[in-house]
Amino acid sequence: MNDNALPPASIGSFMDTTTALRQRFPASTHEVTNVARELVDYNMYREDRALVEAVRREGAAWADGALAEFGALAGSGEYLELGVLANRFPPELDTHDRFGNRVDLVRFHPAYHALMKSAVEHGLHSSPWTDPKPGAHVARAARFYLQTQVEAGHLCPITMTFASVPSLRTTPEFAGLWEPKVTARVYDPRNVPASAKQGLTIGMAMTEKQGGSDVRANTTRAYPLAAEGTGQAYELVGHKYFVSAPMCDAFLVLAQTDAGLSCFLLPRWRPDGSKNPLQVIRLKRKMGNVSNASSETELRGALAWMLGEPGHGVRTIIEMVAMTRFDCMVGSTAGQRAAAAQALHHCALRAAFGKRLAEQPLMRNVLADLVLEHEGSLALTMRVARALDASADPQEELLARVATPIGKYWVCKRTPNHAYEAMECIGGSGVMEDGPMPRLFRESPVNAIWEGSGNIQCLDVLRAMRKSPPVVDALFAELARARGASTALDRWVTELRRDLADPSEVEFRARGLVDRMALALQAALLVQHAPPVIGDAFCAARLAGAGARNFGSLPAAVDAAAIVARATPHA
Ligand SMILES: Cc1cc2nc3c(=O)[nH]c(=O)nc-3n(C[C@H](O)[C@H](O)[C@H](O)COP(=O)(O)OP(=O)(O)OC[C@H]3O[C@@H](n4cnc5c(N)ncnc54)[C@H](O)[C@@H]3O)c2cc1C
Numbered sequence: 001m002n003d004n005a006l007p008p009a010s011i012g013s014f015m016d017t018t019t020a021l022r023q024r025f026p027a028s029t030h031e032v033t034n035v036a037r038e039l040v041d042y043n044m045y046r047e048d049r050a051l052v053e054a055v056r057r058e059g060a061a062w063a064d065g066a067l068a069e070f071g072a073l074a075g076s077g078e079y080l081e082l083g084v085l086a087n088r089f090p091p092e093l094d095t096h097d098r099f100g101n102r103v104d105l106v107r108f109h110p111a112y113h114a115l116m117k118s119a120v121e122h123g124l125h126s127s128p129w130t131d132p133k134p135g136a137h138v139a140r141a142a143r144f145y146l147q148t149q150v151e152a153g154h155l156c157p158i159t160m161t162f163a164s165v166p167s168l169r170t171t172p173e174f175a176g177l178w179e180p181k182v183t184a185r186v187y188d189p190r191n192v193p194a195s196a197k198q199g200l201t202i203g204m205a206m207t208e209k210q211g212g213s214d215v216r217a218n219t220t221r222a223y224p225l226a227a228e229g230t231g232q233a234y235e236l237v238g239h240k241y242f243v244s245a246p247m248c249d250a251f252l253v254l255a256q257t258d259a260g261l262s263c264f265l266l267p268r269w270r271p272d273g274s275k276n277p278l279q280v281i282r283l284k285r286k287m288g289n290v291s292n293a294s295s296e297t298e299l300r301g302a303l304a305w306m307l308g309e310p311g312h313g314v315r316t317i318i319e320m321v322a323m324t325r326f327d328c329m330v331g332s333t334a335g336q337r338a339a340a341a342q343a344l345h346h347c348a349l350r351a352a353f354g355k356r357l358a359e360q361p362l363m364r365n366v367l368a369d370l371v372l373e374h375e376g377s378l379a380l381t382m383r384v385a386r387a388l389d390a391s392a393d394p395q396e397e398l399l400a401r402v403a404t405p406i407g408k409y410w411v412c413k414r415t416p417n418h419a420y421e422a423m424e425c426i427g428g429s430g431v432m433e434d435g436p437m438p439r440l441f442r443e444s445p446v447n448a449i450w451e452g453s454g455n456i457q458c459l460d461v462l463r464a465m466r467k468s469p470p471v472v473d474a475l476f477a478e479l480a481r482a483r484g485a486s487t488a489l490d491r492w493v494t495e496l497r498r499d500l501a502d503p504s505e506v507e508f509r510a511r512g513l514v515d516r517m518a519l520a521l522q523a524a525l526l527v528q529h530a531p532p533v534i535g536d537a538f539c540a541a542r543l544a545g546a547g548a549r550n551f552g553s554l555p556a557a558v559d560a561a562a563i564v565a566r567a568t569p570h571a
Helices: 008-024 049-057 059-076 077-088 112-120 136-150 154-167 172-183 311-347 361-389 394-431 435-442 454-467 469-479 487-500 510-529 531-541 559-567
Strands: 092-096 102-107 202-205 221-224 232-246 250-257 262-269 280-282 294-307
Touching: 008 092, 008 454, 049 059, 049 232, 049 361, 049 510, 049 559, 059 077, 059 136, 077 112, 077 136, 092 280, 092 361, 102 232, 102 280, 136 154, 136 311, 154 172, 154 202, 154 232, 154 294, 154 311, 172 221, 202 232, 202 311, 232 262, 232 510, 250 311, 262 280, 262 311, 262 361, 280 469, 294 435, 311 361, 311 394, 311 454, 311 531, 361 394, 361 510, 361 531, 361 559, 394 435, 394 469, 454 510, 469 510, 487 531, 510 531, 531 559
Parallel strands: 202 250, 221 250
Antiparallel strands: 092 102, 221 232, 232 294, 250 262, 262 294, 280 294
């Protein structure tokens, strides 16, 4: 025995003391009580009654069973975890390999690839094109909305691939070549030429340093290799300051020609198997949409073929942009549902001052208001989806033309404050990175800014009204369906019509006008189709109330308990 060791008798008395201490101060310091649990393993579709109703109402009842299957997948803990991992381990860029060869390779976490594979295999990038029928856009929007609640970033290339099809179709020889693989339900992330793949993804590159909204300022130049014009080969020299998903197999790119700004299809690999020099300079360091690699690029003589007419690049790519704007609406509506679901779930489980939070009158007011916001967004989004399905009908085409920028502007712009308010419902834990709220919050401004920021959407509404006045008739015909259902709405619509007829300072007033169009459309849809408790509350809160206000200012007559009960997901 060394001198420092305790004799056996001392060990015995030490143990006695420890046991006595443990009885007075147990090692287990406390029980964890009155906290929520993860919102997992629930049917994200079935638990969203507003969604189930919208899908049936807008013509996709045939998809109900498949959506319920997808909703079970989307709400499963395992699938939701893919979204967590794809953001915890963001993409990384290798410009060169270890031997010094230029590779422009973006590496993603396997969770990102798993989500991409699932999105493609479920046709989120193509189903309305491969299987067009009444309700096709509605069913696809519903799936996209569910998948967004799992993870938003990977849906950027999915949207761009989906949206590229109308632009590809402007040039039939390219549509014939590319569309079958662009719409195929095959995800192949390999960095190899398009000819070696069965499934392709498409990106888009318009924005340059000196101008994003105003693409006429583009300086990237296209030089013809031989003949000029539609379908001909060019080499592009210049830069693109935002290119999301640079691992796509091809990109729709704007560049200047002698005829003016034109649209091009630029493959990642040249047909001879050599690398096309669209070089990735760096990945953007974004506050949100982290799983999606967005890059800065330079084009050093990159091969591309002209799509559409020379000098009509904007007209060609706008077909794609219209669809991406629609997906922004769907995505932000999904963000609102995800945020509201988290707040409702938490407040159903957590008590303070003797009651569940969801039963405290003031919290009930806040929750019901968050739900109303989402109900309005969903009703408008799904109505636009039906208009896309029915675009052979001129009235529906006009409605889609004007309601897409209205909805893109309004729904996306309402989302950040909605996400923040939902975060506050959860309290301090809502701010913590180990929960879903920070990701939802950081994601929330993105849809409002890309694909044409807020002002650009409002100016687009004015442009549509100026260039195609029948869009105004289509808008008011849609609103007229709800006439008589609410005096507040009737008055709102009359005043809106009066103020739209006033041409003075219309650009300066554009946001105010588009705000009112959006609210009119949402209210008209809800009073016709949602349960009266929703439609009445929406009109009372959004049309009869005055000016700017925070969530949670619903008037006392609103049945907030019923609204909260309808929307609370059961895991
Ligand atoms: C995460 C992310 C990914 C992106 N990915 C891509 C991509 O893959 N491909 C791509 O091409 N682009 C991409 N973008 C770029 C995006 O589309 C542009 O940032 C956006 O179009 C705005 O352009 P800008 O940044 O040049 O801003 P600007 O055009 O300078 O606009 C700045 C502000 O001015 C406002 N404004 C502009 N003109 C007017 C006017 N006439 N009247 C009133 N207000 C006006 C705008 O609404 C905006 O609020 C991405 C952006 C983000 C954030």
